[in-house]
Amino acid sequence: MLKKLAEEQLERLLEAGVEEFALQGLAGANMRTIAERAGVSVGALYKYYGDKEGFFRACLDRSLEALDAVLAEVIGKEAGFREYARRIIRALLRFSREHAGYVRLYCALAASGGKDARELAREIEGVTSRLYAGTIAAGQAAGDLRRDMDPAMLAFFFDNLLMMLQFTGCCDYYRERFRLYCGGTPEDQEERLERELLKFLEAAFTFEEAGIIHEA
Amino acid sequence: MLKKLAEEQLERLLEAGVEEFALQGLAGANMRTIAERAGVSVGALYKYYGDKEGFFRACLDRSLEALDAVLAEVIGKEAGFREYARRIIRALLRFSREHAGYVRLYCALAASGGKDARELAREIEGVTSRLYAGTIAAGQAAGDLRRDMDPAMLAFFFDNLLMMLQFTGCCDYYRERFRLYCGGTPEDQEERLERELLKFLEAAFTFEEAGIIHEA
Amino acid sequence: MLKKLAEEQLERLLEAGVEEFALQGLAGANMRTIAERAGVSVGALYKYYGDKEGFFRACLDRSLEALDAVLAEVIGKEAGFREYARRIIRALLRFSREHAGYVRLYCALAASGGKDARELAREIEGVTSRLYAGTIAAGQAAGDLRRDMDPAMLAFFFDNLLMMLQFTGCCDYYRERFRLYCGGTPEDQEERLERELLKFLEAAFTFEEAGIIHEA
Amino acid sequence: MLKKLAEEQLERLLEAGVEEFALQGLAGANMRTIAERAGVSVGALYKYYGDKEGFFRACLDRSLEALDAVLAEVIGKEAGFREYARRIIRALLRFSREHAGYVRLYCALAASGGKDARELAREIEGVTSRLYAGTIAAGQAAGDLRRDMDPAMLAFFFDNLLMMLQFTGCCDYYRERFRLYCGGTPEDQEERLERELLKFLEAAFTFEEAGIIHEA
DNA sequence: TATGAATGAGATTTCATTCAT
């Protein structure tokens, strides 16, 4: 077959690559397999992306763009922390559902070591860390959130729970783990998961030590 | 004498293997490199562990044993949830410091996909999930912990935070991420990290929404 | 008009091909590179020349034609050996200057092995060998050239020096070698080269060992 | 077969490599073919020589060493030019017979272009050029050789004839060419070739212009 | 028994050639 590689085929290449890299890692992924899965010749794969490393980077970039898009959508609207958290959780749950491959790749990369991993961290977490810390500090100033905790740490724990939320939705290990803890799959339990996480966060973020309950 | 030497070699092999597999993944790891790092011949490596897969499994088992040991130590003593949480956090922080390689391998495996990952989840998380849920349910019954949340979910979020705590101590991505959120390295900030996490958990676990049920 | 364009393209293709084959050899040459250099599509290249081998042959033929033309020009005019040698040397020096690519290809082919190389030898050297031997034998009969040497051998050594003269003008190795022996580039030293080569040949071809036969 | 690669096998690898590179060029040579010809696995070939380029260099170095050895043997003994020339010619004829592969590789490399070819020229010809020019200048000073020619040019033409002598013995093109000029193969005609070349050189080097024959 | 050189299947990558546009 010699027809021009359609947009759609390039799309399929990236999808297949994201999936394969997420599953097998950079070293374990097989370029021929990826090309076959995408229904494209190896030559075409190399023509478009140069080499394995380059193709890997393209898959990664694609994942990051998708994640950025989701976050941008949430971040845009001004809101209090509660509303804000709810929106993020819902957005990430949807992202997990719709772009499981990206999350898997993200999880795999975060697990890999070396300079690349550190750079990736700066690339991905740089934005969110500042964003969360800012929003939380504002919430503290407004009296909406507890003042007895370091906003940086609050943001950190918040993001920890969100990262785990995503992995739970997409990665085999984390899905199975969810089943052990809560029964069922993350999808079936999505509503419950969202509700309970919000309760958990609500308490963690608003309760102030010494029993002095912050005004609702 | 000879046996001792052999055991020491096996030890070194596992250490080297854990490190290499954590860093490069199963596919990316190089058996010759591992043998060289351990100062052992490739032949010996194969003699003891059969093949790459088998050696990988041995490295994994070793990591799990170490983790089990730590948890067993903590679990043994009866205590209230607060004390219990403090002990686990401290134990895991120490584990991260002393057995970074194991945690890295654990992180890498959790990120990989497939049936193996699911089995691994059952193997690792089966114990802790029941343990945590039980302890939490007891705490709720005793009135120490909030009753308006599913104990399974509470346990799940608790473990989420603990997993992230471990990754934060050992894996490049997560370490850099910590730096972005909180500044400094997890080691330098260990005390602060422990303190704030406890505060966070304290609130999340004990605050009850005073009957004001979060709107559905 | 269209035909003219096409012919110009074919011309450019051959030029590019001669250069690439001379530099990289048949195996090392890249058809896409050649087409691009000539500003022609790969499809056109294949349309005109069938395949790589065929195109290579066309490049070769073109080189041989050019060489034939030069020799024909020289050979046409009747003259004594001295005059004859001078003309050939000048013609080859000019040919080297103007058609360096052809000479380079010739050199590369002569260096390659196999049946093709042998056929090429017959094709190229068949004419000149008979021509030189004949002219030299005539010179000997006329008393212009020494009689104590085999005319075939004289012709052979003569052509040896002429081949080296051409390579010296065009090929990197031989150019550098000239610099080491004589200083400067063959172009700068063209006059000197011509003069000295003529002196060398004059002596080699006319000196007779005065009956003192070199001891066996 | 897993026995240790004997000296002899490494030897065979280099022999096979020299032959293949001489015949096919760097690009055209096939590493698998070379390994097979030498009766050695591809892995072993790569273990010893790193990559194709490195193996090529090793083949080249081996050829140069062999050539150096021959020249060193000739150069050692002090002698007049006639004796000297006879020795070199004989040595090179023998070298061609015994190390045809090296000469073929040498010929192929000299035909290739680029910086490598220039460096190779300096490496190979640097020694001989100075040596020949020195010996010839000494001969001129002693009155043994004609004084009306540039010693550098004399040395250059001398080496030209010697290079062609070697190619004639080993390379398909040059062998066929010899047959066309002189009939028979260079081996069968070795004695005649040597004798006639010496006569040719004798005249070219001792005859002085203007008919004034140099004293014998 | 322990070693590590040798093996060769399999991975990445290139490029002559085709043919839909």
Place this chain on the structure above:
DNA sequence: TATGAATGAAATCTCATTCAT
């Protein structure tokens, strides 16, 4: 008709595994 993107066979190179020493 002319183009050049797509193809996929074949090349280079790696590395898990074996087994002669």
